[in-house]
Amino acid sequence: MLLEKQARTDLESRDGRRLLPLELSLCNTRKDLIWDLDDNSTIEDLVVQISEKDLTTLKLLADKTEEIGDVAYRMAESGRVVDLAALLVVAADKINESILPVRDAVLDCKEKTTIYEAVIREALALGGPTPSLRVAKRVTVLSESERAEKRKLLLYEIELLQLFGAVGLGCCTDRKLPSPLIRAAQAGDETIIELLLKTNIDLNDVDADGHSALHWCLKAYKQSCPQQMKSLSHTRTSTGTGTGTRARTHALWFC
Structure with a gap:
């Protein structure tokens, strides 16, 4: 009333x-x-x-x-x-x-x-x-x-x-800032990475420097967190040939 x-x-x-x-x-x-x-x-x-x-x-x-x-x-x-x-x-x-x-x-x-x-x-x-x-x-x-x-x-x-x-x-309105998945990869936070990968989140999103979440996990691999890279690599390669090719390209770039 x-x-x-x-x-x-x-x-x-x-x-x-x-x-x-x-x-x-x-x-x-x-x-x-x-x-x-x-x-x-x-x-x-x-x-x-x-x-x-x-x-x-x-x-x-x-x-x-x-x-x-x-x-x-x-x-x-x-x-x-x-x-x-x-x-x-x-x-x-x-x-x-x-x-x-x-x-x-x-x-x-x-x-x-x-x-x-x-x-x-x-x-x-x-x-x-x-x-x-x-x-x-x-x-x-x-x-x-x-x-x-x-x-x-x-x-x-x-x-x-x-x-x-x-x-x-969608995400925040300021596109200069990294996406949640990239932030989680940068932090090496396996728990949150796994939570985000259960959704239809965009795996191809990149930060202001053109680096993807897989980029950051590959970089963190040298600092002893291989599990995150394994999760992201599997997810990317299982979504299709094009995505898998891009994942291999990231790996070669870091090599």
Whole structure:
């Protein structure tokens, strides 16, 4: 009734939390929902549980809230997998199409990107045993176990966003920046590389210098991470003769 009377959805609560109506509705949605990432529950299990709930109010608010992209990103950044899943169930297209100015953890600058790419980059930033100096400024308050826990949640969120088709909607708007797959290859992050290769991601994408993800894996091979190169080489050669020829060309170039 209030929404039909053009009630504003951008007003924040005055209880100190400064929450939008959509966020308050999320708090109610997750009541009585049992999902634990440590009990072998899958993302599919979570989505099924959420879909069985009455999400009418959440959907109405999601449809009317212009800031839904910002809300979804806050949920993702905080590792609130259940809340992000609920938002995707009711408004996946709206969230996946959102382009937000997000601070890049490694480059230490703001760029316009999708929530999907932002989550991947955050997971990459936490992936190594020792974060870069810029990333370290933000994660020094986290212990090693806390970093590992946060990355685990981010990996679940990558799967969740993939399940709702985020990968098929393009990447960040700044094409001078490398794609998620190239970034994962540069970081030698086998876990994220494997996650990305399960989708229909473009294997022929290159960075500003013309180097592909396979280029970077070949380069990293000399630094003892052959598994990533094996995964990418197999994927490229299995997609067709032309792609396989290009993969062999990359290998010869490095030789």
